[in-house]
Structures are given as structure tokens and as C-alpha cells.
Amino acid sequence: MTTEITTDVVVIGAGPCGLFAAFELGLLDIKCHFIDILDRAGGQCAELYPEKPIYDIPGFPVVTGQQLTDNLMAQIAPFSPEFHFSRMVNSIEKQEDGSFKLTTDADEVFNTKVVVIAAGGGSFQPKRPPVADIEQFENKSVFYAVRKMEDFRGQDVVIVGGGDSALDWTLALESVARTITLVHRRDAFKAAPASVNKMKELVAEGKVNFQLGQIAKLEGENGQLNHVHLATDAGDLSIPATRLLPFFGLTMKLGPVADWGLELNDNTIVVDTEKFQTSVPGIFAIGDINWYPGKLKLILSGFHESALMAQAAKAVISPGERVVFQYTTSSTKLQKKLGVA
């Protein structure tokens, strides 16, 4: 069943720039809905470098990607933005009354006056192992995530990877699958030590097979896998497999952004530098996804762009309303909105 949500602003992408936009919009009494393909906020900061220090955020001599995300979430909390995670925005259509209709891959429709694209380097998607013809097996017998454990009941499951996802699903599916084989290129794992120990216990009990190697070839018909071939030190090894779960992490792909009819410049969206509006009035683009002469892909730039975008978005949402410029330090009105006065 399609869910419909009507709002003033939808922000596509809950990376640092999108998050700060919710603050600037909130000061102007505008509420946002966020949509992100990831299952949590933070974009690149949370996905690619949660523990790495950032040194060029004003006022923070050093802050990690995760800390910055947590701080931004705390800063926007007074404005209660709503988050819709684990869904991809597929399309944006302009309506006759000037508003927009957004659809997601989770069968939702958002009716909104303004769209803010804060899609960064694009949507995060699973890394596909470089194996011939893997596409024909995808979503039939090769999956990059487990949605329902039942789909794996009684199956010969092969899981590839050495990180937390690979280990967690090996442990979770062990009791459901007919056979389970964990494949990793080396005998060292970047996963929680408790999971690694548990996996080793299951291997010792003969409940999980562990195989050193890499997937080399898939064998099957009409998308239904029956064997996975591994390249191992001892040569080619074929193992029975009806389900394959490769867990190689995520990579950014521009994805549907390219099809939204906006003027592009080398995979980025062209905007003006007054409003950060795209070639379609009412659709704004901030952060890494936008382009203008002199653009720097820095978090700092995205913050600045958010402030100017918010003023312009206000004019679209409440035409004719005068916006008085105020400082958060001295305006009791703003402080009330933030819950500090």
C-alpha cells in the first residue's frame, strides 16, 4: 500500500550538509522530512570514516565523523525532523500547482513544496564482487542484505566477507540454513571479537564451514544458483550453493539523481550561488552534489550553502512573508525555537 506524506520540505540525503539544512530551515519555522538509502544519519562521515578525525570544522579543532554526526543530530533535535531511512528516492515530478511529488523504492509518495537535494557523492549501494554475470542472479539467489531470514531456510548459503555483516549473518542464519559456508580471503576478521570467537566455535562443532578464498564464478540457471566456485590456494573449489550473500561494504553511485531532469555538470547538479537553486525552481541542491564556479567539496561549504538555501526556500514556502535577519545569540524568538529561552 502506498503511504502519502505532505510536507514543506523533503531533504534527500542525511549527510552532514542535509542535517545542517534542517537547522537553518528550522530557525525559519520550516519542518523537514529526510530520506536516505542508509539506515542512519551521517552520510560519508558515518559510513566511510566514523572514527577518523576531521580538523577543518570551525570551532572544533578535532572531531570524528561520528561525533560530528551526533552533534548535528543534537543540534537539530529541537526541530523534530522526521527520518525515513533505508529507502532511495527514485523520482521527482513537478505538479501543476508548483509543488513536487517524490517517490521512493519503499512505495511512498511525498508531496512537498520544496526539495533539497543533499545527495553528496550519490547513494550508497552494496559493492558488487567482480564476478561475471552476477547481475542475472541478483535478487533471486544473490542478495546484498537479509530482509527475511525465512528466505534462507533450508538453503545452502554461502556468505563472503570478513566484517561484522558477514559474521553476524553467519551466526544468525546458522540455525536456519541447510548448510552455511563463510568465505574470506584471509584468516583475520574485522568484526567484533565475540562474533569471531562464536563463529570459530561453530566451525569446530562442524555447524559452519569456513573456507579461505575468493568467489571466482557462479554456476546456475535462470537466476537460480547451484554452485559457487572459489579461487583458493589449492586451486578451484566448487561448493553447492543456492543462496549467496556477498558483504563487501558500500560504495557511492550517482543513481537516480541523474534522471531528474536537472542541469548537470560532470555528475554534479548546477546551482546558482545566491539561492543554491537548481535549474528547476523549488529544487535546491547543497553539499557535495552541487556545482558552481569555485565549488569546494567541503562540509564547511555545505553549511554555508544551507543557510542561503533556507532563506530562498522560505520565500517559496511562504511567499510574501518578510524574513527578519536575527542572530541566535541575541534573538529570544530564535532561542525559544531552540528551547533554550
Next chain:
Amino acid sequence: MKITVTDQAGEVHELEGLEGWRVMEVIRDWGLNIKAECGGACACATCHVYVDPEWLDAVGAANDDEDDMLDTVGDVKSNSRLSCQILCSDDLDGLKLTLAPSAAKD
């Protein structure tokens, strides 16, 4: 210094390396097919290369962080390295490497 890079299509390119630059940056600046999504932070593995066997000793082994990142690509070989973790220096003048399929842009 010079670096010889064979791309995923088998084409050989001779690139001028700059002392102190990362090999990834040189390859990217020359417009070859390398994604290098994280810009050299050892956080993406999309700058994966195979170092020519005769250069393996000069380049040295991957450290633990790099090895962990190499787990996220499916085409690792014994001569795999992340090119953002190799610094250009006179010792590496003439370095030969091949771009891995997993380093390709979309």
C-alpha cells in the same frame, strides 16, 4: 619519477609522478579509470592496484588498516595494494602497476 600504469582495458600509460604525492593522486590526475572515492583516507579500497612483482619489495607490505580495506574488494591477489597508501619517491622511479577491476569508476 615515472610510473607505468596498465589500465583495466590493458592500455599502458607512462605517468610523471611527483615526489610526496600518493600514487593514487597521480593516476587520478591523469584521468585514468580509478574511483578513489575517499580521496586517500584508506576508507574505500576503490584505488586498488596490482604491483608488478619486481616492485613488491620496494613498495613494501600493506599495513593492517590497508589489509582490512582490501577485504572489501573481491579481486585481491598477493600483489594487491591500495595506491593511495603508496607515496611517490625516487626509490619508486619506474614503478609498474596495473589497475584492478574493482578500482574502476561506475
